Amino acid sequence: MRDGGVVFFRRRSTRRSPPGPSRTDREGFFLSPSASGRWAERWVSWILRLKGWRITERNLRTPFGEIDLLARHGSVLVIVEVKFRRHRRQWPLSGRQAARLRRCARWLQVNRGGHDGIRIDLIEVNPRRFPLPPQLHHLKSAVVAEEEWSGR
Secondary structure (H helix, E strand, C coil), X not given: CEECCEECCCCCCCCCCXXXXXXXXXXXXCCCHHHXXXXXXXXXXXXXXXXXXXXXXXXXXXXXXXXXXXXXXXXXXXXXXXXXXXXXCCCCCCHHHHXXXXXXXXXXXXXXXXXXXXXXXXXXXXXXXXXXXXXXXXXXXXXXXXXXXXXX
């Protein structure tokens, strides 16, 4: 602010927040939402590999949006949407997100061959207190094709 040719500066507060992400919850996670999402994606990819799935890509960008994990389960190409949720109060995917995943699946079907079909799965990761590992809820075919969705 200028007043009569003199520049006044507001003094910065001497109180500083602690370094690192400031978000915390009662389970003891000190991760931002994006960092906890990345952690959940790594955890899910590790679990799926242990189950014999082949993770082909992580965070694949398409013209219609990003796919968290692209995996092969047998000869089926699976789009895996990972959600890190501390509670299960509502359905984790909105209609807009489901439509985005359907468009991504259609794009993959046109641009990537060599598979018998495409499935869209949803995996929820629910953290628990320290000695217990996170809970996984795997919903296979969580998003159905648009033709099936509209009842045609």
